[in-house]
Amino acid sequence: MTDGPSQPHTDTVTASPPRTRTRAPQPTGAWADGDRTPLNANEAFKQEDDGLNVRQRIIEEYSRDGFTSITDEDLRGRMRWWGLYTQRKPGIDGGRTAALDPSELDDEYFMLRIRSDGGQLSGEQLRTIAEVSTQFARDTADVTDRQNIQLHWIRVEDVPEIWERLEAVRLMTTEACGDTPRVILGSPVAGIAADEIIDGTPALEAIRDRWIGDPEFSNLPRKFKTAISGHPSLDIAHEANDISFVGVVHPEHGPGFDVWVGGGLSTNPIFAQRLGAWVPLEEVPEVWKGVVSIFRDHGYRRLRNKARLKFLLADWGPERFRRVLEEEYLGRPLVDGPPPAHPADRRRDHVGVHKQKDGRVWVGVAPVAGRVSGTVLGRLADLATEHGSGRVRLTAQQKLLVLDVDPASVDQLVAGLAEIGLSADPSEFRRGVLACTGIEFCKLAIVETKATARRTVEELERRLPGFDAPFTLHVNGCPNSCARFQVADVGLKGIVMSDEQGHDVEGFQVHVGGAIGVDAQLARKTRQLRVTSAELPDYVERLATRYLDQRDEGESFALWARRVPEEELR
Known part of the structure; x- marks a missing residue:
């Protein structure tokens, strides 16, 4: 008897599921996680020595021994805690900005940033700044959109005497830069405007006097921007600050402040969000302390480009953020409150x-x-x-x-x-222009800004003398948005581009239709919207003329720019 045909093997073998490697989440560097091991060079030098401590070395050593005696960690790190940045060495074009080592960009002079919280200056203080400028800074001075005044060409040898003169009139450069609470924006018409909801000056002064220069908050993950205004024009760009207190009237409790958290522009623009909380004037400093403490403890310290409060808020959401603030830092609930009313006038500059x-x-x-x-x-x-x-x-x-x-x-x-x-x-053009420092002095910049802004404004005034609508033109020398280019009618981000002959020239990527306030929205941008610096006046004239021809009654430039086809914006 022969064997029959072999039967197929019927035993089943179940394949093992593919192994998935579960990676442990990378540490964020947040102190609240219990590990303070520094995860980058900035965190290392901050942990080694508080930035505030460099003041004595500047006075006792660097001003005596000169620029070459300054250590790298102090020069490009801790000196910022006292408002000092090395300025850009002349003659280095924008195409080399990212290619060179920081030491190759450093000139042996400094930009000095003078704090004026709330933008408040007396005649004596202003005259002192003027004298410092003419005697030590080659007559330079720029008013920034952070209500500071910046001087240039400062020698480290002169810094102690400059500090003595400034501090004699109650001015300071303390924490004007660095991973610290920067200058506090305030309404420039606080205490004098007839239509003011509430004067935030007492809270601003309390925060400045108590915590600026205090080691409790001198090592934050990155910079922290504060704004306080009780004026209905919303004149402090609250959408772009880490924390803002905006004047509102509570139906039961009266005038106070609506709290906004987590705003910032730069390379990842994010508008601040409301916590839905109403805070009376006397509690503003306590709430400020709670929010900055959350940032200090929970902020992301591993990657510098993720170290702003806006990234923490984006992950947590405003509800969780408010809960942590109330339960872990204030020990009490906050009062719910209304949002600010939209201002009747789009203008915020008080000109x-x-x-x-x-x-x-x-x-x-x-x-x-x-x-x-x-x-x-x-x-x-x-x-x-x-x-x-x-x-x-x-x-x-x-x-x-x-x-x-x-x-x-x-x-x-x-x-x-x-x-x-x-x-x-x-003119509307002169009134609406902003510009950052640019390549003239800034080591991060790619293009020139201040002279470009002036040339463009003067050309537009000559060509369109009857232009009659609010118009903002913000000129930025790099992607970092010191001039808030994403929220302008026409925002310009500096780039190196090719002209018609194929030569590398200074130019701008154009962002159109941005706004804060009533119609808050980030601007439109496309790869096609680029313009050389030389062509800028022609380009803006073309846009402005089309707007005048095509606008609906009462339509702002930003709203027009958002609705028209892209071809109209070229």
């Missing part, structure tokens, strides 16, 4: 002549993109003292206000300001 609540007036003027000089600031101090109380304010739009002016002196003051290049009735 022009305006009545104060005491019967006097303020006069707001527009330097082109914040560029002034020590000589101009000295003359401004004289005019402010001659025609007012001497008080001057800086705005978050690079503008200047002279306060407490007798109405009978307005014409004389306005004429005097015009003589030094400060117009109280500027």
Whole structure:
């Protein structure tokens, strides 16, 4: 008997599931996780020595022994805690910005940033800044959109004397830069505007006096930006700050502040979000301390480009953030409150002549993109003292206000300001332009900004003298958005590009239709929207003219730019 055909093997073998490697999540570097091992060079030098401690070395060693005696960690790290950045060595083009080692970009001079929290300056303080500028900074001075004044060409040998002069009039450079609580933005018309909801100055001063320069908050994951305003115009760009307190009226509790957290632009623009909480004036410092403490403890310290508060808030959401703030840092719930009302006027800069609540007036003027000089600031101090109380304010739009002016002196003051290049009735282009420092001094920049802004404004004034609508043009020298280019009608990000002949030239990627306030939205951008620096006046003129021809009644440039086909924006 022969064997039959072999039967198929019927035993089943179950394949093992593919092995999936479960990687442990990478540490964020957050102190709240219990491990303070520094995960990058910045965290290492901060842990080795607090940035505030470099002050004594500057006074006792570096100012005596000169630039070459400064250690790398102090030069490109801790000196920022006292408002000092090395400026860009002249002659290095923008195409080499990212290719060179920082030591190759450093000039042996510094930018010095002077804090003026709330933009508040007395005549004596302004005159002191002017004297420092003319004696130690080659007559340079820029008003920033953070309500600071920046000087250039500062030698380390002169820093101790500069500090003595500034501190003698109650000015400081403490934590003007670095991974710290930077200057506190405040309404430039706080305490004087007739339509003010609430004056936030007491809270601003309490925060500054208690915690600026305190080691409790001198080692944050990165910079921390604060803004406080009780003015209905929303004049502090609250959408772009780590924390903002915005004036509102609670239906039961009266005037106070709505809390916004986690805003920031730069290479990852994110608008701040409301926590839905109403805070009375006297509790603002405590809530501020709670929020900055969350950032210190839970903020991401592993990667510098993820170390801002906005990334933590994006992961947590406002509900969890508020819960942690209330339960772990305040020990009590916050009161729910209303959002701010939309302002009737889109403008936030306070330019022009305006009545104060005491019967006097303020006069707001527009330097082109914040560029002034020590000589101009000295003359401004004289005019402010001659025609007012001497008080001057800086705005978050690079503008200047002279306060407490007798109405009978307005014409004389306005004429005097015009003589030094400060117009109280500027064109829309002059009024709406912002520009960062640019390649002239900044080591991160790719293109020139201040002179480009001036040239473009002057050309537009000549070509379109009757242009009659608010128009913002923000000129930025790199992707970091110091001039808030993503929220301008026309925002310009500096790039190196090829011209028609194939040569590398300075240019800009164009962002169009951005806005904050009523129509808050990030601007449109496409790869096709690029323009060389030389062609910029022609390009903006073309856009502005099309807008005038095509706008609907009452339509802003930003709304027009969002609705038209891209071809209209080229």
